[in-house]
Amino acid sequence: xxxxxxxxxxxxxxxxxxxxxxxxxxxxxxxxxxxxxxxxxxxxxxxxxxxxxxxxxxxxxxxxxxxxxxxxxxxxxxxxxxxxxxxxxxxxxxxxxxxxxxxxxxxxxxxxxxxxxxxxxxxxxxxxxxxxxxxxxxxxxxxxxxxxxxxxxxxxxxxxxxxxxxxxxxxxxxxxxxxxxxxxxxxxxxxxxxxxxxxxxxxxxxxxxxxxxxxxxxxxxxxxxxxxxxxxxxxxxxxxxxxxxxxxxxxxxxxxxxxxxxxxxxxxxxxxxxxxxxxxxxxxxxxxxxxxxxxxxxxxxxxxxxxxxxxxxxxxxxxxxxxxxx
Ligand code: SAM
Numbered sequence: 001x002x003x004x005x006x007x008x009x010x011x012x013x014x015x016x017x018x019x020x021x022x023x024x025x026x027x028x029x030x031x032x033x034x035x036x037x038x039x040x041x042x043x044x045x046x047x048x049x050x051x052x053x054x055x056x057x058x059x060x061x062x063x064x065x066x067x068x069x070x071x072x073x074x075x076x077x078x079x080x081x082x083x084x085x086x087x088x089x090x091x092x093x094x095x096x097x098x099x100x101x102x103x104x105x106x107x108x109x110x111x112x113x114x115x116x117x118x119x120x121x122x123x124x125x126x127x128x129x130x131x132x133x134x135x136x137x138x139x140x141x142x143x144x145x146x147x148x149x150x151x152x153x154x155x156x157x158x159x160x161x162x163x164x165x166x167x168x169x170x171x172x173x174x175x176x177x178x179x180x181x182x183x184x185x186x187x188x189x190x191x192x193x194x195x196x197x198x199x200x201x202x203x204x205x206x207x208x209x210x211x212x213x214x215x216x217x218x219x220x221x222x223x224x225x226x227x228x229x230x231x232x233x234x235x236x237x238x239x240x241x242x243x244x245x246x247x248x249x250x251x252x253x254x255x256x257x258x259x260x261x262x263x264x265x266x267x268x269x270x271x272x273x274x275x276x277x278x279x280x281x282x283x284x285x286x287x288x289x290x291x292x293x294x295x296x297x298x299x300x301x302x303x304x305x306x307x308x309x310x311x312x313x314x315x316x317x318x319x320x321x322x323x324x325x326x
Pocket of ligand 1: 006007008009011035038039041042057059087101
């Protein structure tokens with residue numbers, strides 16, 4: 001009586017559970033956050049490895065089953081079960097997160113964890129294989145996308161373990177992978193909304209050159225609108241431009257990156273691309289944008305090959321020229 005809609009695929013291979021726990025590198029002093037404990041196969045080994053486990057489970061029947069499983073055992077006083085939706089509840093303090101999650105919450109959960117403070121040491125999470133490969137993808141890899149770039153801005157990500165469908169009951173349709181996510185401390189000093197605004201535009205057509213991406217009518221008019229709004233604001237308030245570049249705003253992180261799914265960077269057909277026609281009013285601004293690309297030698301590069309440092313450099317050149325993405 002498992003619920004497909006809740007992504008209930010129970011880990012049935014005890015050797016695999018052992019291997020996940022071992023690779024997680026749990027310390028005996030760790031407070032462990034588990035998401036979606038289900039019937040508790042992973043929970044039991046986590047309790048044996050760490051100091052305590054806080055498990056968040058949506059399904060009340062699973063919560064009951066879990067409590068029944070540990071009732072009267074010495075493990076039960078180190079387990080706290082929270083019944084609810086992990087995306088909606090306040091997360092407690094934890095040192096490490098280890099979880100076999102329902103795949104439909106992969107992206108919002110990843111960014112909810114990365115926005116959580118104080119920062120934890122690591123999260124070791126089972127994802128759908130393709131999502132996992134996108135998380136860890138490097139410049140030049142086929143799966144390199146907005147999800148890769150945004151996640152890697154905030155964390156180091158590494159692939160730990162390939163997991164076949166038959167390790168689960170019932171088996172899901174897709175293969176899985178366990179990934180290790182370690183939040184970066186300190187974070188790069190960027191405004192996430194600005195960063196994501198830039199990355200979103202670049203990956204909308206990741207195989208086009210940056211030069212052609214920023215010659216599009218839609219892109220230029222969006223940037224020009226931001227530019228004019230900011231100019232008007234600065235004139236009105238007489239704010240020096242450096243002060244407008246907000247420092248890191250972690251609170252906006254979930255909201256900004258939360259909509260990243262595997263197909264968030266759906267690529268459009270080439271023929272849809274509408275290049276700016278050189279409208280006189282817009283041409284001055286267009287020259288400003290192209291000058292930035294030229295300065296950083298970005299014109300002929302492609303998003304699919306740009307590194308974190310490249311995006312950082314491009315963003316700072318744009319911002320220096322007063323061009324903003326949010
Ligand atoms: N951890 C168990 C295991 O490995 O055998 C079960 C994993 S199963 C893939 C996912 C579990 O997450 C299910 O027990 C499901 O009820 C629970 N779940 C689904 N959506 C959830 C949510 N939004 N918040 C918390 N738990 C959720």
